[in-house]
Amino acid sequence: MELSSDQKELVELFVQQEFLISILYKLFARRYPEHKVFWTKMAKEELMHASLIKRLIESDSQNKIKFTQGELRKNALTSSMKFLETTINEFKNDETIPITQAARVALQLEKGLWEKKVFQFFEGDSDEVRRVLDSLNSEQGLHIIQIDNFGLQFMGKSAV
């Protein structure tokens, strides 16, 4: 398998991004033990997404995978990863951040990815890429709903 360096870089960015999200959610799971089950599940799902993307290139013996819109996707991923790194540091450095803020940040992150169409396929993407992105895209939609619902339990309560 010989992916062009651009394509390789993009796939690596996708994988790294999923890892970073799972690091953030694992941090939430440790920080808020009463919500450990929820955040551990979310973190595991992000890792599954990373392995879906990795599997995509590993199974690409005929070099069929193709991501179009490389520049656009690279920019979206890079800015989302910057946001993630800043957020992870904030939560590491400040142990007083309430769970309400964790829920808000996670929702902002997942919605941001959705709006930037990070997991949506574009014209010209190969079938394999489409298939994987399609399932990541629906998982993304589910995460938005789940985190939104998670945050609802704190509505009307003061920040704890």
Ligand SMILES: [Fe+2]
């Ligand atoms: Fe997610």
